[in-house]
Amino acid sequence: MKKIFVLSGMLFTFSLQAQFSVNIQVPADFKEQEAILYTLNGSKDIIVTKEQNKNNSWTFKYPKSYSGMMKVYFPNTNNNVSFISENKNVNIKLETEKNKIKNVIYQDEANQLMNNIQENSQKKELILPALAQIKEYYRDNTDFGKALITEIGKLSGTTNSVDQARHPFVYYYNTNYAKYLSDDTAKKVNQDEVIDFFDKSNDMLESSSLIRPILVAYLNNGGNTNVTQSVDKLLDRLKVETPRGQTVLSELIDIFDVYEMTEFKTKYLTLAKNLKCTITDRLASTLKANANVEIGATFPNYKFQSAVNTTAKSIADVKADKKVIVFWSSTCSHCETELPQLLAKYNELKAKNIQIIGLSLDIDKDSYTKKIVAFPWINDSELKGWNSSYSDTYNIHATPTYFILDANNKIISKPDHVGDVLTDLNVK
Template sequence: MKRIIVLVNIFVTVSVAAQFNVSIEVPADFTPKEVYLYSLNGSKDILNSRETRKGNSWQIKVSKPYTGMMKLYFPEENISLNFISENKDVKMRLEVAKNKVSNVIYLDESNAKMNELQDIQQKKEYILPALYQIKEYYKGKENFGKALETEILRLSQGIGDMSKYPFVNFYQTNYANFVEKNPTRKSPTHDDIIKFLTNSNEMLETSSLLRPVLVSYLNIGPNTNLTSDIDKLLKAVNTETPRGQTVLSELIEVFDTYGMQDLKDKYLTEAKNLKCTINDRLAKTIETNKNTEIGARFPDYTFNRPSNTTAKSIHGVKADRKIIVFWSSTCSHCEAELPKIIEKYSSIKKQNWEVIALSLDSEKTAYENKVKSLPWINDTELRGWYSSYGETYNVHATPTYFVLDSANKIIAKPEHASDLITYLKLN
């Protein structure tokens, strides 16, 4: 299916000199040996360190001061989980069933509070509206009605004063103000969000609230003057500053994800034309898009576990044209589109063309069962959306298509299988 993801993760950097440890306890039968530790920049995970398991635990030392959300990733099982640090030691114990994490027990106070907060936020968004409706049928003295009122009150009030936890307080306040769907609260205006983006401290860049707040901004009003609204925002945050450039980078990627091609092209051009020093975040966005534009030479990729080929990489495949497909066995759109390409595959091969399908699957069995029916070159890292080619090739949705010539230059980027078939004149 076309996949659009807005992840809400959280962390905050601080300037106080300190370091802390992350301790992870696991059962003996949990098989992963390696873990990656990530921090965050806007909506991008940044690799902090890697650590090898010793006994039944990992002990990870974070050498630089850090407050906010971090992520653990176990590459051998494609498992990830989030936690927060208030620049203090973090301790957790993982409960496991069939080599998958079934529960995380947070043993430090900050993470326990954050876990409670997220539980309440989820229930407020998805359960609280239903509780209000059910309450009307259980008025009066019934025990069930009283229990409903107690739960409604608990969810409505949140978890109280969080001033002891700077990050949790920042996240709780601003998630409620700008992201949470709450019909009882006044929706933010463009000016409210601009004020937040321009006046927030460095927590904004690392809280992961940036992208969902920008999506909220874009969804305000009838969008009849969307370009003017965006220009107003970018002027306020100043694209010659690091913050303004991070906002611009996020917007370009939002437009790309939602298929808003005209807006993406407009603001990507503005980014390229900036005369000031460009921060790493925006530079990466510009580079990734440059590498996948029409006319660009498609970056090479060394195969990991290829089938139906003896070639070692994409560039090593000899063909007059190459059709690159990014897909997943869990993608409903792929289920509908890939059979259309299978129908034309004999015609594709007769013209010395080739299909190379790179999967964003994470489950080995699901991938192997599906790939049996795909006659072309297949490969996967079994890392889902953590796959390296997701960022390299600017893939935000599946299926995504590229057509390359014999020199591996991009000559087309069809939207759908039908567009691909039409472009190749295989109708």
């Protein structure tokens, strides 16, 4: 299988001849030096480049045409800001407090328009029904009743009309969101219409963030009872040899992984593995992440950041007959239920020379630190949430996720729940 290396997926230094630029301004007390610019391919963020703080701002020069979703991530303070590009300069001002973003002020026309549309859509969805109920308790001729009628009229009349020639991506995103994902229209769209959309859409589909939610809606369309037939019909039209076909295939594999549809994930992951054509970076990343965590594979080593309850420098340095790797978070309700069960068996596991290594997808340091006081096993975290390296390296889509390794760091089991962990280790 031959791999195409796509330049936009690699970290590189830009030429000064930019197609457009992205400028982010922050207050002087925002303690961040580095910022990383991302584009989007399907649901996967693609690192483009990084810049250093200069006079409380970052300017990224983008050398190619790009219309779609973008993101700037601040790794040291774990902040990010999302926006769109229409192949024109983007200007954003951030208001911050204690190194956290409190408000985003979009200063370019495209992002102002997109933000206004999103705000109006949220108001229409969340506020309009409440106002309609409140109106029943007030007479129309009272001052408050008149004000309610006025506000209801404004929200009811809110339109997402956009000049397509002037704002092509804003038009593309909102038109297709309204058609394929809005509660009002999505149920009226049949599968053939979705297939036509994926087949005939322009390149903004990949950068729009619409692929995954529309695929989920497509699979659920009409209470779908034949997933294989629906997926095969879509992939046959798109052709898995094409870049779009491979992006959709990659997204489907991830969807089946997230929803624990193991049979379908195995089927289409096998299809991807057996492709004889050149493959894109998008599909290659999915294949690599899954290969990293196959039963029998050597678990990719991880160098600890600031691990507690150990002097080991990495997972490989931890010596044990078996290791339980658990990816978790202090904000995860399932972790709240399952990890105490692991704790109850900790001494028994330790007596069998079985080590537990917890890798947290937390963001808040205080929350993480307070939680691990109760866990005597090895704990570490990058404190970057889903921006951490764990999700890509170990194909993590949810918490908690468990792996059991042997003494040589080979993956011998991937239990679904803590009960399965204890059963596999014969301590239940």
